[in-house]
Amino acid sequence: MLILTRRPGERVVIGDEIFVTVMSVSGHTVRLGIAAPAGVPIYREEIWLAVKEENRAAAAATADALPSTPPTADAAHSGRSQAPASEAPASETPASEAPAERPASEAPAER
Amino acid sequence: MPISFQSIRFGTVEIRPEDVIEFPFGLIGLGGLRYALIDRNPGTGFLWLHEIDNPALALPVVSPVRFFPDFVLEIAPEDQERTGLHDLTGAQLYVTVRATPDPLDITVNLRAPLVIRDGRGYQVINTREDAPLQAPLFTLAAQSQIAS
Numbered sequence: 001m002l003i004l005t006r007r008p009g010e011r012v013v014i015g016d017e018i019f020v021t022v023m024s025v026s027g028h029t030v031r032l033g034i035a036a037p038a039g040v041p042i043y044r045e046e047i048w049l050a051v052k053e054e055n056r057a058a059a060a061a062t063a064d065a066l067p068s069t070p071p072t073a074d075a076a077h078s079g080r081s082q083a084p085a086s087e088a089p090a091s092e093t094p095a096s097e098a099p100a101e102r103p104a105s106e107a108p109a110e111r
Numbered sequence: 112m113p114i115s116f117q118s119i120r121f122g123t124v125e126i127r128p129e130d131v132i133e134f135p136f137g138l139i140g141l142g143g144l145r146y147a148l149i150d151r152n153p154g155t156g157f158l159w160l161h162e163i164d165n166p167a168l169a170l171p172v173v174s175p176v177r178f179f180p181d182f183v184l185e186i187a188p189e190d191q192e193r194t195g196l197h198d199l200t201g202a203q204l205y206v207t208v209r210a211t212p213d214p215l216d217i218t219v220n221l222r223a224p225l226v227i228r229d230g231r232g233y234q235v236i237n238t239r240e241d242a243p244l245q246a247p248l249f250t251l252a253a254q255s256q257i258a259s
Contacts, residue, residue: 039136039193050222054223054245055223058209059141059170063151066152066157
């Protein structure tokens with residue numbers, strides 16, 4: 001691992017297009033500014049690790065791992081019994097209209 | 112002309128060319144660039160998001176809207192830029208399913224949903240603070256039914 005010492009306001013350049021700026025240092029907290037091409041995903045490590053773990057756990061499912069007749073919400077509430085598949089039929093392409101998304105202007109600048 | 116691909120779970124799978132979903136950035140930690148949604152559990156709401164070029168890579172998914180009426184997805188501006196998902200008009204939302212022997216222990220990841228639109232798919236981080244990585248699928252659905 002390459003280890004560099006930087007002061008607030010100084011940068012590290014990765015390749016020709018990724019700039020990491022030390023914005024400020026306060027006690028044990030370092031604020032970083034990262035400028036990268038739009039096609040480069042940037043994650044906090046703990047989020048990346050956690051999502052990766054969930055994805056791997058999901059991908060470990062075998063073909064028969066899913067319930068063929070999942071309990072309805074009522075059955076889930078009343079007891080651990082299998083309920084008949086009386087839900088609305090699933091569609092190959094459910095029309096899951098997305099709920100309103102917060103406008104970009106209100107979204108936090110920091111992830 | 113249907114496309115067929117191999118699956119270690121389901122054998123030979125046939126899909127229509129328009130069912131191919133390109134994931135330019137893959138799934139987080141798993142990769143994969145071309146997936147398709149296949150329905151091997153009709154009537155349950157579970158679908159499989161199957162990588163077309165990797166017979167072993169497939170994840171069960173469900174529509175979060177179906178089980179979590181209050182589900183909201185918020186995407187950070189940088190991710191909106193990267194994915195073009197400035198709004199979610201016409202997009203389909205899915206969440207990955209962690210399958211368990213007891214259906215009531217099944218959880219889904221509301222923190223990193225899959226957004227699919229116009230043949231392209233992205234796994235994005237939901238910046239909503241109350242979006243859990245492991246949301247119980249059925250018990251939460253029951254609670255929200257009672258609450259409403």
